[in-house]
Amino acid sequence: MAAHEITDRIADLIDEEHQLRKGALHHGGLTPAERLRLKELERQLDVAVELLHRRQALSVFDDD
Known part of the structure; x- marks a missing residue:
């Protein structure tokens, strides 16, 4: 799942919560x-949110 997909999912969950x-x-x-x-x-x-944080951390340390 790409970061933008995760942030879209987070936004959807927050909308439903609200x-x-x-x-x-x-x-x-x-x-x-x-x-x-x-x-x-x-x-x-x-x-x-945890998945998004992991993705962000991996991108910082990714050597590719």
Whole structure:
């Protein structure tokens, strides 16, 4: 996965997270399913950011 694909994925995850949180403000909280989805989004964001950091680190030390 290329760096731009990772950053696009991160942006998509953040957009969905914001929509969930915005909906929670307008509807008095999250449903149990929305809470689970939010936790999954947070996990996926952590993974994607870590992958992006690894890619950036590798590019710094890549001799090719």
